[in-house]
Amino acid sequence: MARKETTAFVEPAWLAPLRKYLPGTLLILLVILLSVILVLPLRTEDPAPWTQARTWFAVVIYLAFMAMAGLFTILHARVEKARLRHQEDTRQLEHLNDRFDAALNHIADGVMAVDRNGCVTLINRKACELTDWSAEEAVGKPLKVVFCLQSVNVPPTTVDPDETVPLKQLGFGRELTAGLVSKFGVEFIVRYETTAMIDRDGWLMGTMLTFRDVTELQHIEEQREALIAELSEANRQLEKEMQNHQRARRAALSLLQDAQSAQSALREREEHLRVLFEGVDDTLLVYDREGRILDCNTAAEHNTGLKREVILGKTYAELVMHDENGMPCLQTAERRVIPVDIHSSSIRYHTQEAVIAVLRDITPLKRVQDKLRESNERLRESNAALEEYARVASHDLQEPLRKIESFSNILLEDYHDALDQDGRHYLHILVKAAKRMRRLIKDVLAFSRAGSHEKPMEWIDLNDVLSAVRENLTEHIEEKHAVLDINVLPAVQGDQTQLLQLFQNLVSNALKFNDKDAPRILVYAHERSDHWEVCVRDNGIGMKEWETRYIFAPFKRLHGQEQYEGTGIGLAVCRKIIHRHGGTVTVESEPGKGSLFRLTFPRTSGSSPQVEKDKEPDKHGETV
Amino acid sequence: MSKVTVDAIRILLIEDDEEDVLLTKRAMKKANIWNSVDVARNGQEALDYLHNKGAFEDASQYPKPGLILLDLSLPGIDGREVLERIWDKPEFKDIPIVVASTSDYEKDIEFGRAHGIQNYIIKPVEPDNVIEALGRIAQIKVILGNVLG
Numbered sequence: 001m002a003r004k005e006t007t008a009f010v011e012p013a014w015l016a017p018l019r020k021y022l023p024g025t026l027l028i029l030l031v032i033l034l035s036v037i038l039v040l041p042l043r044t045e046d047p048a049p050w051t052q053a054r055t056w057f058a059v060v061i062y063l064a065f066m067a068m069a070g071l072f073t074i075l076h077a078r079v080e081k082a083r084l085r086h087q088e089d090t091r092q093l094e095h096l097n098d099r100f101d102a103a104l105n106h107i108a109d110g111v112m113a114v115d116r117n118g119c120v121t122l123i124n125r126k127a128c129e130l131t132d133w134s135a136e137e138a139v140g141k142p143l144k145v146v147f148c149l150q151s152v153n154v155p156p157t158t159v160d161p162d163e164t165v166p167l168k169q170l171g172f173g174r175e176l177t178a179g180l181v182s183k184f185g186v187e188f189i190v191r192y193e194t195t196a197m198i199d200r201d202g203w204l205m206g207t208m209l210t211f212r213d214v215t216e217l218q219h220i221e222e223q224r225e226a227l228i229a230e231l232s233e234a235n236r237q238l239e240k241e242m243q244n245h246q247r248a249r250r251a252a253l254s255l256l257q258d259a260q261s262a263q264s265a266l267r268e269r270e271e272h273l274r275v276l277f278e279g280v281d282d283t284l285l286v287y288d289r290e291g292r293i294l295d296c297n298t299a300a301e302h303n304t305g306l307k308r309e310v311i312l313g314k315t316y317a318e319l320v321m322h323d324e325n326g327m328p329c330l331q332t333a334e335r336r337v338i339p340v341d342i343h344s345s346s347i348r349y350h351t352q353e354a355v356i357a358v359l360r361d362i363t364p365l366k367r368v369q370d371k372l373r374e375s376n377e378r379l380r381e382s383n384a385a386l387e388e389y390a391r392v393a394s395h396d397l398q399e400p401l402r403k404i405e406s407f408s409n410i411l412l413e414d415y416h417d418a419l420d421q422d423g424r425h426y427l428h429i430l431v432k433a434a435k436r437m438r439r440l441i442k443d444v445l446a447f448s449r450a451g452s453h454e455k456p457m458e459w460i461d462l463n464d465v466l467s468a469v470r471e472n473l474t475e476h477i478e479e480k481h482a483v484l485d486i487n488v489l490p491a492v493q494g495d496q497t498q499l500l501q502l503f504q505n506l507v508s509n510a511l512k513f514n515d516k517d518a519p520r521i522l523v524y525a526h527e528r529s530d531h532w533e534v535c536v537r538d539n540g541i542g543m544k545e546w547e548t549r550y551i552f553a554p555f556k557r558l559h560g561q562e563q564y565e566g567t568g569i570g571l572a573v574c575r576k577i578i579h580r581h582g583g584t585v586t587v588e589s590e591p592g593k594g595s596l597f598r599l600t601f602p603r604t605s606g607s608s609p610q611v612e613k614d615k616e617p618d619k620h621g622e623t624v
Numbered sequence: 625m626s627k628v629t630v631d632a633i634r635i636l637l638i639e640d641d642e643e644d645v646l647l648t649k650r651a652m653k654k655a656n657i658w659n660s661v662d663v664a665r666n667g668q669e670a671l672d673y674l675h676n677k678g679a680f681e682d683a684s685q686y687p688k689p690g691l692i693l694l695d696l697s698l699p700g701i702d703g704r705e706v707l708e709r710i711w712d713k714p715e716f717k718d719i720p721i722v723v724a725s726t727s728d729y730e731k732d733i734e735f736g737r738a739h740g741i742q743n744y745i746i747k748p749v750e751p752d753n754v755i756e757a758l759g760r761i762a763q764i765k766v767i768l769g770n771v772l773g
Binding site for chain 2 (some may be wrong): 406497
């Protein structure tokens, strides 16, 4: 809106009270003058009535005029005051208006006011600029002419005058964006907002339209959005790539870690191997297919007395020879040979096929082996000597005795009548002595053989052994009317022949040293935590406590030959046998009540006892 | 008891000890075994006898024996070797062999068993053990049957 510039007239300050009271004052002065003119001609000596009347009349008129003049003055002052206020108000308004116009024209948004008929009533400079309409042209024109939008989003600028619905409820106040075409066809994008102007009662007075050019902004916005889209796309790509990268990185990292750990493990192993390689006392040689030494350890240097460089220049065949027995040995610097034990394995040595040979110095082993062989030899010799002795004892020593016995018997049988009583008696003594001598020799042999490791240990069922004992002694048992009770017995690791001899000795002793009418022998077993206890008990003559200490000594006898026959070797043999079986034998006895022989057998764990029941019981057990 | 001689079954006694020969012969007589007994004094003689060699060339005079009574300990080629040499030969397969030895070693008895002997007598040879050992052999039983019959 354009306004004509008006210069306000400013009254001097002194004029205001003058203007206010001058007319009233002048009127009062006029009245006074009039009164004087009227009253002055009158005289007091002329008391004509009419004159009097006229005087009174003049007074009244005078008073009336006075009142009127006063009233006028007051009224005038009042009017003047109102006029001044109005003048002030107008001035204020104009000032305000100016300021409003200035403001309106200076704001960056286009502003248009539209009346209820949709005609432009006000347009600011910015709006003019944007629409290419001048204010003069625009005012009074319909809004849609001035504000020509391309978009269908035409703001609700016109309203039916009869519309009774308060416009507050309409969709004003929203900011919209649309393309605008100026009067000269310039297109740009505006963001506009319409505000309804509502009177106090809520009726629409018109519309205020504000708009601004956002082409640039839009452009920027679009660019921004495009940029954002681009950016977000890029971002997405980046993220994707980041993810890929991270995944790859992770994979790479893990690979790297794996590789690193593998490498470190490898290095560690290599170090270990090297330490091991260098640390062992055995000579280690690594050689290729042609036998060239590729590597060796410190022990190789030490054992051969050669420097590593020298060893590495040699071949395997130059270092390792064979002695006259074909046994491998290591050649040393002093032309000495060390007998060795060789273990070879193929390996890969720095990408080539190679062989690692472990050469163990077996000199100490050889020494021990030689010693062992020597002592074995000695043992074999002494065994052979013993065997020879046994054979000689068994055959050659017994032979003459047997002959003495045989021919004495022939004498007794065939020349019975040629001898007298004494001669026959002496011959009997001769036979008896020879028999006893043979018996002693046999027992010495038996004792020396007992406890020898003639046969390997095997599982023996003691029930079978005792059955054999019973069978072997049947005659003797029946003869003495004895009862032999055998309880269930275990199987033990042992030598069948020796065990038979052991139990046969004990049972026959129990029979022999028994003066009861019905000798009773009981064989039973107890299972202990780590051994078996097998007991042979009898009701025989028994022994004194001190006597029990001697009975296991060889050839120790408690009774005379006339009383109880024997050589006194039986229990010694028993003890030797039980010791060979890893057990013990003890005796508890009381004279007249009997004896209890306690044998222990270790309970060997391991394979289950496979008792060979079909084995024929050996009948070559010895009795005391 | 009537005296029975069965010439077809001749006993070869391989024994170096003169006294033992005497004792064995006496024991056999006591046991009423009257078969003719030829004696070889050592292993070599025994092998010569069996193969009709040397002094024993005359097969009619020294026919294949019906039984061998063998001592294990002999000078030179001993009884064990004799046993080893003859036990699996087809021509001697049908000759029963009985060992008579002083040794009561399990080892020696095992050795005999392993070489197909019929019986093992632990010396001295006496009527009891000789009848027990020889009586178990079929041919001898026949003799005994004849004798007893």
